Amino acid sequence: MKFYGKARIKLSKSPPEEFLEELTNIVSKLNEETLLRGVKNPEDGARIISFSFKDDVITFEIESGRLIPVHTAALRIKNFLLKILGMHYKIGIRELTLESPKVILNGELRINIDIPIIEEIASSNGQTIITLKPLNESLLQKPIFQRLVDLITEKEQRKQWGGKIEHWQKIKESQRKEIKFRDDPNVILEEIGWISNVAPGQWLFTPPFAHILRKFEEMLIDIILKPLGFMEAIFPKMEPISIGLKTGHLKGTPNQMIFASIPRSYNIEEFEPWQDYVTIYNEANPDFLKSFLESPKYYLCFAQCPPFYEFLSKKVFTEKHLPIKWFDRSGPSFRWEGAGGLRGIERLVEFHRIEIVWLGTPDQVIEIRNKLLERYEYFMDKVLDLEWRWAWVTPWFLVHAGETEEMGDKIDINQPGTIDFEAYLPYKGSRDDNKSWLEIGNISIHGAKYTRAFRVQHASGSVLWTGCSGFGVERWVLAFLSQKGFERDSWTKTVQEYIKDLPSGLEAANYPSPQYLNLKRAIEEKVGIKCE
Ligand code: SER
Ligand code: ZN
Numbered sequence: 069m070k071f072y073g074k075a076r077i078k079l080s081k082s083p084p085e086e087f088l089e090e091l092t093n094i095v096s097k098l099n100e101e102t103l104l105r106g107v108k109n110p111e112d113g114a115r116i117i118s119f120s121f122k123d124d125v126i127t128f129e130i131e132s133g134r135l136i137p138v139h140t141a142a143l144r145i146k147n148f149l150l151k152i153l154g155m156h157y158k159i160g161i162r163e164l165t166l167e168s169p170k171v172i173l174n175g176e177l178r179i180n181i182d183i184p185i186i187e188e189i190a191s192s193n194g195q196t197i198i199t200l201k202p203l204n205e206s207l208l209q210k211p212i213f214q215r216l217v218d219l220i221t222e223k224e225q226r227k228q229w230g231g232k233i234e235h236w237q238k239i240k241e242s243q244r245k246e247i248k249f250r251d252d253p254n255v256i257l258e259e260i261g262w263i264s265n266v267a268p269g270q271w272l273f274t275p276p277f278a279h280i281l282r283k284f285e286e287m288l289i290d291i292i293l294k295p296l297g298f299m300e301a302i303f304p305k306m307e308p309i310s311i312g313l314k315t316g317h318l319k320g321t322p323n324q325m326i327f328a329s330i331p332r333s334y335n336i337e338e339f340e341p342w343q344d345y346v347t348i349y350n351e352a353n354p355d356f357l358k359s360f361l362e363s364p365k366y367y368l369c370f371a372q373c374p375p376f377y378e379f380l381s382k383k384v385f386t387e388k389h390l391p392i393k394w395f396d397r398s399g400p401s402f403r404w405e406g407a408g409g410l411r412g413i414e415r416l417v418e419f420h421r422i423e424i425v426w427l428g429t430p431d432q433v434i435e436i437r438n439k440l441l442e443r444y445e446y447f448m449d450k451v452l453d454l455e456w457r458w459a460w461v462t463p464w465f466l467v468h469a470g471e472t473e474e475m476g477d478k479i480d481i482n483q484p485g486t487i488d489f490e491a492y493l494p495y496k497g498s499r500d501d502n503k504s505w506l507e508i509g510n511i512s513i514h515g516a517k518y519t520r521a522f523r524v525q526h527a528s529g530s531v532l533w534t535g536c537s538g539f540g541v542e543r544w545v546l547a548f549l550s551q552k553g554f555e556r557d558s559w560t561k562t563v564q565e566y567i568k569d570l571p572s573g574l575e576a577a578n579y580p581s582p583q584y585l586n587l588k589r590a591i592e593e594k595v596g597i598k599c600e
Contacts, residue, residue, distance in 0.1 A: 069221070071114075071138035072131055073169040075145055079124045079153065080160040087157055094152065095128075097333060102144050107135045114141035124162075139203065139213040142166045146205075164205040169213070171198040171220060179223055185212065222468055230314060234461040239479060241457035242449055244499075249553030252495040254412020256554070260588035262573050269410045269417025275571040276597065281420065281541050283566045284548075285397060288422055289541055291562075292443040292452055293395055296436070298424060302398040303376060305369040312367055315374045316465055316520045326402045326417075327364035329474030330554065343503070368402040372423035373536040380427060381522040385532065391428030393435060397421075413542040414506060415495075422539040427524065430515075433533040434482050437513055440537060444489065451562045452548055455492040457505065460485060463512075471515035482517030486532075491547030508544050509526055511537035556596045572597045 095116050114132030121127070128145055132138045146164045153159040173179075176191035179198070185207070186411055188199045198220070203213065216516040225436065229235075257263045262277040273281065289300075312318035317325065332338070342360050376394065400418045409415060426436045448456045458478050463486050466472045471484040480489065489509040496504035512535060518524070519532045526532050552558045559567075572592055573580075580588050 069134050069174075069217070070131065070172040071127075071133075071141075071170065072172060073138040073142065074167040075128045075130060075142035076163075076165045076167055077126045077128070077146060077149065077161055078163040078165075079126070080162055082124045083121075083126075083153070083159055086152070087159075090152075091119065091126075092122070094149070095478070098145060098148060102148050103132075103136060103141055104510075105136075105144075107133075112136070114138065114144075116145070127167075136171055137213065137217055139208045143205075143208055143435070156493075165209065166208060169200040169203055171200075171217065172196070173198070173220065173224070177224070177227070179220065181216075181219065181223075183216075185218060222300050226464070226467070229464060229467070232464070233361070234409070234463045234486070235334050236488075237460045237479060239460045239481065240445075242455050244477060245453060245455040245551065246557055247455075247494045247551065249551065249555075250494050251553070252412075253549040253554075254414060256587070256591065257549075258412065258553060259580060259584040260573060260591055261575075261584070263413065267417075269405055269415065271413065271416070271418075274574050276573050276592070276595075279570055280545055280567060284541055284545050285364075285420075285422060287562065287566055288544075289395075289397075292440065293424065293448055296393065296439055296443065298393045298395050298426075301376075301394040301396055303369075303372065303396040303423070305399040305401075306366045307369065307375060307378075308366055309364070310369075311374045311378050315368055315371070315377065315518065316469075317374070318367075320465055321370070324404050325370050325392050326368045326404055328366040328368055329361040329364045330366075332360055334363050369399065370401060370403065371536075372396060372401050372421055372538065373425050376536075376563060377518040377522040377524070377534065380519075380524040382524075384525045384527050385427075386527045390532075391426055391432040393419055393424075393426045393436065395422055395424045398580065400494075413546050416542060419543075420541040424537040424539070426535045427437075427519070427532060429526070430531065430533045433535045436509060437535050437537075440511060441487070444509075448489070448491075451558045452544075452550060454547055455499075457490050457492075459488045460509075461488050461492065462486075466514070466517065469517045471517050484513045484517070486510055486512040487518045491543075491551070493534045493547065493550045495550055506543060506547060508547050509537065509538075509539045511535070554591045556594060568596065570595060 078363055098117045103115055104110055107113040112133040112135040114136040116128045117131050118129045119127060126149075130141050130145075131137050132141050134141065135143075142164060146161060150161055153161065173196040174194070175196065176194060176195040178191070179189055179196060181189070181198075183227050185200050185203070186198060187201050190197050190199075191214055207213070258265070264274070266272055309318055309327075312325070339360060342356065345351075345356060376396075377442060390536045399422070401421050403416075405415055405417055410417070424440070428436065448454045460470060460481060466484050468485070487510060488507050489511075491508050492499055492504040493504055493506050498504060514534050514536070516531050516533060518534050524532055548563070556564060573588060575585070575588075
């Protein structure tokens, strides 16, 4: 990446001859020292390639490398001149403008950035040149130019990543387990009326299924979280968009988030036209409703852990306060999955998750993650007897935050990054097909990504890290039922102990559909419900 621009400096009056004679020396000094300060390789610094003057205006044509972008160079030149002009000639500087600023990239890239300071983006002769509108000093002082450079760098890196969200590498897997069941539990659960669809990706769970979900949560808490000292907290489920700005979700995943709007007014009289409309038409018209609402200032719980970071924000910790180990299971998360591809409880818009969060020194955060992994493995293998695999996924957001890099064949998991937990779903087909595997949870070390963004501090000034892990309750239950089926005898001892006294599913004259009534009763008998 290279830069180009013309720094136009307007003085308080025309300078005398002797200053103009000195200018060549000044430029040499700038080129040899000031514009190379802090860089090892002169290519990365900046240089003045020509200069000219007319009346009270001096113009410097600048070329620069990666480390001293042209806006920084322009400001350095101005500050340097200010001293000499002020001290020796009593002349001030009225105005600094950077004209024709250009960012020059290798390769003919198809970069698309639609922001007002960009004049033109052109590709030719193996280069891409982004030309900006002239920037005045206040724009040069702001981090806008730097952010533009960061944005372009990000877009370039992203292309090299192939546009993927993450890179996947298997790190561990269970033994193959004997598969006794091949049916699709999503279909059965709906047929027997244990779950009922409300809207795309949203279901009502009747008491027997709700009971199973709650028991899975209880097992996780008793077997993994309590022994490791995690304590329950309650996080809000509607978050101000300012939190999503700090975590990066607002930028990274706006296409998957569900936003919420509050009413424009608390005064019911202002809703009179709406009330009249509803009275006459009896229609839930979203377009008309919109005019009574504010723009969205919130989003519904998405990643579940962000309120934790917001809470930690600006707090200062010492050794005795650390680590912090909490979990939240106080409500659902929402993830818009697009119009297609939703299937039963496999892919949901509204789902339940136990979100496990921790804060500590880097060593503490790694150790906690490792202990959690040990317990998770025991849970998957011995408690549920699942066929599972783990993958090291290098998420784009951590690479971009500079917390991690993509790794080669040898993976070191004791650093920022994410491990996905996947379970085999026999009803999907062969194990060799990646589509037959479902992500049921994950565990991440974020490094300082969030402690930096939310300014969470250690009194000693040393760095703090965070970690989080999501246990997607519906998906764990689905994985279990997919592999073990509805036969109580096929379940492990622990699951049998936890899931007893299962309530019977609801029956009405037309629910579940009469053709499935016998199936419902047969399944309820198999899982151990006594049918009345
Ligand atoms: N917050 C993490 C995620 O959204 C773990 O649940 O994936
Ligand atoms: Zn999280």
